[in-house]
Amino acid sequence: MHTLTRQQLVLLALITLVWGVNWPIMKFGVTGFPALTFRAICMWIGLFVLGLFVWWRRTPLRIERAHWIELAWLTVFNMLIWHALVIIALQTLSSGRAAILGYTMPVFSALVGSLWFGQRLRGRAWGGVAAAGLGVALLLWHELTNLAGKPWGVAMMLVGAATWAVGTQMLRHTRIPQPTLTISFWLTAFTTVWMSLLALVFERDAWIWPTPGIWWAILYNAVGVFAFAQVAWLSLARDLPPIASTLSVMFIPVLGVFTGAWWLGEVLHWQDWAAVALVMVAIASVLWPASAASRRMRP
Numbered sequence: 659m660h661t662l663t664r665q666q667l668v669l670l671a672l673i674t675l676v677w678g679v680n681w682p683i684m685k686f687g688v689t690g691f692p693a694l695t696f697r698a699i700c701m702w703i704g705l706f707v708l709g710l711f712v713w714w715r716r717t718p719l720r721i722e723r724a725h726w727i728e729l730a731w732l733t734v735f736n737m738l739i740w741h742a743l744v745i746i747a748l749q750t751l752s753s754g755r756a757a758i759l760g761y762t763m764p765v766f767s768a769l770v771g772s773l774w775f776g777q778r779l780r781g782r783a784w785g786g787v788a789a790a791g792l793g794v795a796l797l798l799w800h801e802l803t804n805l806a807g808k809p810w811g812v813a814m815m816l817v818g819a820a821t822w823a824v825g826t827q828m829l830r831h832t833r834i835p836q837p838t839l840t841i842s843f844w845l846t847a848f849t850t851v852w853m854s855l856l857a858l859v860f861e862r863d864a865w866i867w868p869t870p871g872i873w874w875a876i877l878y879n880a881v882g883v884f885a886f887a888q889v890a891w892l893s894l895a896r897d898l899p900p901i902a903s904t905l906s907v908m909f910i911p912v913l914g915v916f917t918g919a920w921w922l923g924e925v926l927h928w929q930d931w932a933a934v935a936l937v938m939v940a941i942a943s944v945l946w947p948a949s950a951a952s953r954r955m956r957p
Contacts, residue, residue, distance in 0.1 A: 676887045678913025682921045685753035687875035692861040697745045701850040704884025725834045735825030737849040743818040750811035752924045757914025759815035765790045766823035786943030793936030796929040842889040
């Protein structure tokens with residue numbers, strides 16, 4: 659297992675805290691306020707703060723034309739699809755259930771790495787995939803039996819998680835030589851324009867001025883998520899092996915479930931508890947390091 663530095667451990671802890679708590683904050687932000695517009699405002703402010711940080715670090719922003727196509731694909735799979743689908747799906751799901759579905763990403767990542775990038779998948783990981791599938795089925799079943807449930811929200815979260823998994827693997831294998839901060843800036847910039855266009859097309863008639871509470875949620879997302887957590891995650895996902903870079907997501911869905919229940923008063927059903935347990939088992943089965951005996955048996 660990769661040995662993390664103290665700085666990397668601190669980053670992992672902060673990413674887990676910021677993203678875990680953000681699920682009920684996002685849910686609060688899109689309740690009674692246009693979801694795509696909420697995300698677009700967050701990203702414009704976050705892009706400004708990120709730009710100031712890039713200027714302060716004197717990080718070059720130029721990317722050679724030969725890498726533009728790869729940068730475009732990284733943007734699509736790491737951010738465009740994920741941010742658009744998640745913010746829409748969150749309107750129909752509780753913040754905790756959305757967090758569970760979103761952070762099935764490590765399981766999808768293991769499958770993509772095995773089938774697409776030739777990474778060997780351990781036998782116990784297939785059991786983890788089955789556990790994740792059962793957990794998702796429980797969540798979907800609860801949505802179907804609830805008259806207010808929207809199974810399309812579940813589907814959008816799963817598609818978002820799967821595309822994010824592909825993007826994470828692509829980032830680990832990128833041939834773009836520029837610093838991760840440069841790549842993060844352009845990924846955020848392109849996605850900000852994309853989200854703004856979607857908000858303009860689909861939500862223009864619903865635009866209203868944010869309340870003070872909505873502004874608080876916007877600023878948390880702008881600074882905490884887009885100016886810090888997103889950049890920190892991309893850096894770890896690019897620089898560390900899969901087992902290390904995905905450790906940060908193991909407790910994010912659990913934190914999202916319980917903070918949503920505490921702050922928003924979301925009712926926890928037995929399906930939620932079971933899904934949390936199953937998804938955590940699935941993620942652990944993919945990420946937990948092999949025993950010394952197992953490592954010696956490998957060819």
